[in-house]
Amino acid sequence: MSRFLSEKYRNLAPYTPGEQPRERKYIKLNTNESPYPPSAGVLAAVSAEAEKLALYCDPECTALRTALADRYDTTADRVFVSNGSDESLYFAFLAFGSGGVAYPETSYGFYPVFADLCGIAAREIPLCDDFSIRKEDYFGARAMVVIANPNAPTGRALSRTEVEAIVRANPDNVVLIDEAYVDFGAESCLSMTEQYDNLLVVGTFSKSRSMAGARLGFAVGARPLIEDLERIKYATNPYNVNRMTQAAGTAALAEDAYYMENCKRIIETREYVSEELARMGFTVIPSKANFVFAKCPDIGGEDLYRAWRERGILVRHFKKANISDFNRITIGTRADMETLLSATADILKETRNSKQ
Numbered sequence: 400m401s402r403f404l405s406e407k408y409r410n411l412a413p414y415t416p417g418e419q420p421r422e423r424k425y426i427k428l429n430t431n432e433s434p435y436p437p438s439a440g441v442l443a444a445v446s447a448e449a450e451k452l453a454l455y456c457d458p459e460c461t462a463l464r465t466a467l468a469d470r471y472d473t474t475a476d477r478v479f480v481s482n483g484s485d486e487s488l489y490f491a492f493l494a495f496g497s498g499g500v501a502y503p504e505t506s507y508g509f510y511p512v513f514a515d516l517c518g519i520a521a522r523e524i525p526l527c528d529d530f531s532i533r534k535e536d537y538f539g540a541r542a543m544v545v546i547a548n549p550n551a552p553t554g555r556a557l558s559r560t561e562v563e564a565i566v567r568a569n570p571d572n573v574v575l576i577d578e579a580y581v582d583f584g585a586e587s588c589l590s591m592t593e594q595y596d597n598l599l600v601v602g603t604f605s606k607s608r609s610m611a612g613a614r615l616g617f618a619v620g621a622r623p624l625i626e627d628l629e630r631i632k633y634a635t636n637p638y639n640v641n642r643m644t645q646a647a648g649t650a651a652l653a654e655d656a657y658y659m660e661n662c663k664r665i666i667e668t669r670e671y672v673s674e675e676l677a678r679m680g681f682t683v684i685p686s687k688a689n690f691v692f693a694k695c696p697d698i699g700g701e702d703l704y705r706a707w708r709e710r711g712i713l714v715r716h717f718k719k720a721n722i723s724d725f726n727r728i729t730i731g732t733r734a735d736m737e738t739l740l741s742a743t744a745d746i747l748k749e750t751r752n753s754k755q
């Protein structure tokens with residue numbers, strides 16, 4: 400830390416991204432990326448767009464916002480696009496968080512970081528013992544409410560009706576629903592933004608649309624909410640979504656059936672992996688996301704993380720006390736997951752032998 404750093408950032412604890420290893424080839428099941436490549440139209444659009452890199456991109460992202468509006472049955476003026484959904488979340492914290500923010504105690508690791516960065520008072524609401532979110536805990540929150548649905552790293556989802564009850568019980572605060580994983584089987588609340596002026600739904604191309612490296616996210620809500628996000632964007636970086644990413648996003652939406660088909664395969668693989676892990680004695684939290692959250696009674700969470708790692712498989716382990724027995728395992732291809740399952744069988748055999 401330099402002696403010049405502003406006082407208010409001296410205690411800031413930044414977000415820790417999952418590892419992006421360079422040294423050896425791992426089966427990478429640690430950051431919830433898609434195991435499937437972008438579609439052909441995306442590759443073509445990116446390379447055509449690269450020829451125009453000397454020119455600034457469209458700050459209004461018109462084509463992309465129009466394509467999103469078509470896909471989600473809304474209008475372009477109700478759509479905001481951002482450099483990853485992390486940026487939409489950050490802008491929402493800046494825009495709507497001054498009265499405080501409430502979110503689940505076990506959830507996306509960026510929420511506390513944004514609260515801290517923005518100097519916002521945060522209330523962290525514990526999950527139930529089975530990791531579910533109790534909707535009543537968010538009624539009358541007197542703060543912006545932020546909920547990942549499905550939640551991470553648990554994979555559990557609230558129904559639309561439960562979210563609607565939370566939105567109705569907080570008419571004077573923004574309720575932000577982070578739908579990063581919604582395409583893997585949960586109910587989207589996006590269309591409810593037509594009805595409630597305090598609901599903001601955030602999505603991303605990083606998980607279901609094979610574009611984590613392109614950095615593309617979006618937010619949908621009533622026009623005044625979107626105007627507020629635009630105000631912050633034009634006060635920081637008007638060209639927040641680069642030329643190639645705008646083209647890639649528009650092209651991906653033209654081939655959306657490909658991505659939704661991939662989601663279907665991931666869901667099938669997830670159900671298979673959940674059953675197999677349960678058969679080996681794991682506790683597996685029922686997931687609506689592209690990962691499963693699981694623990695094994697025979698081996699600690701961190702030991703299992705290391706054992707997988709030694710066998711070339713990378714998953715995500717969190718040291719936080721209430722979840723340190725668990726690992727979050729991204730669903731890869733069926734072949735990736737067969738490798739994980741057979742490595743797991745080996746590890747358990749060794750562990751159980753050494754205990755005898």
Ligand SMILES: *Cc1c(COP(=O)(O)O)cnc(C)c1O
Pocket residue numbers: 431482483484485486507547551577579602603604605611614615616
């Ligand atoms: C992955 C993730 C995001 C953000 O992803 P971007 O790559 O910035 O779009 C947002 N929320 C949750 C809960 C996530 O898991």
